[in-house]
Amino acid sequence: MALTHDLLRSMAGARVFRRGAEYHDAGRVAAVDLQEGVLRANVLGSTEYAVALWIERGSLEYSCTCPLGRDGSFCKHCVAAGLAWLARVQGARQGPKPPALPAVTMDDVRAWLARQEKAKLEQLLLRHADQDDDLRRQLLLQAALHAPQGPDIASFRGIVAEMRGVTCCRSFRHLCCLISWT
Numbered sequence: 001m002a003l004t005h006d007l008l009r010s011m012a013g014a015r016v017f018r019r020g021a022e023y024h025d026a027g028r029v030a031a032v033d034l035q036e037g038v039l040r041a042n043v044l045g046s047t048e049y050a051v052a053l054w055i056e057r058g059s060l061e062y063s064c065t066c067p068l069g070r071d072g073s074f075c076k077h078c079v080a081a082g083l084a085w086l087a088r089v090q091g092a093r094q095g096p097k098p099p100a101l102p103a104v105t106m107d108d109v110r111a112w113l114a115r116q117e118k119a120k121l122e123q124l125l126l127r128h129a130d131q132d133d134d135l136r137r138q139l140l141l142q143a144a145l146h147a148p149q150g151p152d153i154a155s156f157r158g159i160v161a162e163m164r165g166v167t168c169c170r171s172f173r174h175l176c177c178l179i180s181w182t
């Protein structure tokens with residue numbers, strides 16, 4: 001015989017089981033422990049009650065220090081203690097949940113980009129350049145350096161001048177680095 005939700009429900013009856021579940025959900029069960037085959041827990045009711053559950057000769061035995069428990073009832077505190085134990089066992093079996101890995105990676109982005117029309121990529125780049133000064137200057141710089149009639153030095157200097165006062169981030173990914181190191 002094993003401790004199960006069904007066993008707790010059949011011992012307590014639907015109404016008491018529901019009250020016990022509410023106690024468990026409210027976190028009223030503390031110090032759940034299994035010692036020498038006896039499950040012990042403290043359950044906070046109007047005061048703190050000590051619950052013990054154990055299997056003896058194939059049936060679930062119990063004790064609770066509350067008035068109903070002393071009268072021999074399988075009380076809501078017994079239910080709450082049993083549920084707390086089951087929740088703990090279930091949690092231990094499942095183990096800590098591994099962090100969810102992002103399903104999409106930059107490889108997928110690269111593959112997606114490779115499938116796009118050139119015109120669409122141009123639009124995407126220009127739209128971002130509107131919002132990103134760094135990217136806009138990078139594109140202007142490329143256009144100036146690779147002008148059809150040869151490098152446009154005046155424009156290059158203009159872009160560099162625009163960059164004055166920008167502190168280099170030294171990440172070697174941005175235009176500030178290019179200007180700092182050319």
Ligand SMILES: [Zn+2]
Binds near residue numbers: 049069075076077
């Ligand atoms: Zn009780």
